[in-house]
Amino acid sequence: MQKTHKLQVEAIQKGTVIDHIPAGQGLKIINHLQLMDKKLRLTVGLNLPTSSGEFKDIIKVNEWHLADSEAENLFLFAPDASINQIDDYLVVKKYKMKAPKELKGVFKCRNHNCISLTESVTSKFLVDQSEQGLRLQCHYCERWFRDWVFV
Ligand SMILES: [Zn+2]
Structure with a gap:
């Protein structure tokens, strides 16, 4: 059929x-x-x-x-x-889709003291994918994030 x-x-x-x-x-x-x-x-x-x-x-x-x-x-x-x-x-x-190695200009850093928020630079994060899920590390302040905010 x-x-x-x-x-x-x-x-x-x-x-x-x-x-x-x-x-x-x-x-x-x-x-x-x-x-x-x-x-x-x-x-x-x-x-x-x-x-x-x-x-x-x-x-x-x-x-x-x-x-x-x-x-x-x-x-x-x-x-x-x-x-x-x-x-x-x-x-x-x-x-x-493939996990990117880094993300540019997609998210704002959540660290309020991060230089990327005050300087006119493009946000940049390293992407780390593990069994626990995705993590992002800010290129500028090197903090790690699991939840994110869009630019
Ligand atoms: Zn940052």
């Missing part, structure tokens, strides 16, 4: 699909990538049920390609997300 697969979000002809985003992170990613400001055609699904009984967000962007540097920043929002490049309704490339 043929298995019918019904798309929960309309397919796009050409562009990028960011799938398996943890529910609640989709809008943050749209904001972070400034997708609304770029006048791109977006199709977004929020709180979609997955086959494993959880919920996910999905973002489909017409005529747009996710740059590698942008993909690295997304890792902190959605480490298990998959990126699908679509051409003529087909997935031509599919990949998972």
Whole structure:
């Protein structure tokens, strides 16, 4: 018997699909990538049920390609997300995000005495991934962080 697969979000002809985003992170990613400001055609699904009984967000962007540097920043929002490049309704490339070695200009340092907050420098963090999860170390004050604030 043929298995019918019904798309929960309309397919796009050409562009990028960011799938398996943890529910609640989709809008943050749209904001972070400034997708609304770029006048791109977006199709977004929020709180979609997955086959494993959880919920996910999905973002489909017409005529747009996710740059590698942008993909690295997304890792902190959605480490298990998959990126699908679509051409003529087909997935031509599919990949998972990789943990970046460092993040520049994404987060503000949470140390109020950090020089990066008063000097006009781009924030910079080393990324450390272990079984306990992700940690960031500020390049300027060398403090470690587990929760972060966006620039
Ligand atoms: Zn710092």
